[in-house]
Amino acid sequence: MTTGHTAVAPRPYMSGVGPLVSAARNWLYSLNGELAGIGAYAGTLSIAAFIARSEMGELATSAMPDQVGPLVDPDDRAEHYWGLYTKRDRIEQIHPQPDAG
Numbered sequence: 001m002t003t004g005h006t007a008v009a010p011r012p013y014m015s016g017v018g019p020l021v022s023a024a025r026n027w028l029y030s031l032n033g034e035l036a037g038i039g040a041y042a043g044t045l046s047i048a049a050f051i052a053r054s055e056m057g058e059l060a061t062s063a064m065p066d067q068v069g070p071l072v073d074p075d076d077r078a079e080h081y082w083g084l085y086t087k088r089d090r091i092e093q094i095h096p097q098p099d100a101g
Helices: 018-038 055-063 074-087
Strands: 002-004 044-047 092-095
Touching: 002 018, 018 044, 044 074, 074 092
Parallel strands: 002 044, 044 092
Antiparallel strands: none
8 A cells, every 4th residue: 555654744734635644554554463364464655755757746846846855756666565565574664764853
């Protein structure tokens, strides 16, 4: 599953979607624990940026060029999904890792 980083860290102006993806993230953590006994896996990639070559990424960078951080490459996302699926060593991957501070 994919969620936005607001599922992990609430942000201003994301009060509509943040609680929804947070609830989905909570459900996924619970589901992963329930599935572990049968060898199944559930995980999430939480995206902390806009996606390059996407309509929303292009709109955001043109409307707010000074406020949009780095765009993430969709090919990198695919590698993170593959790593979650094949390794199954974590429930969640945050991409990119946000700066501390």
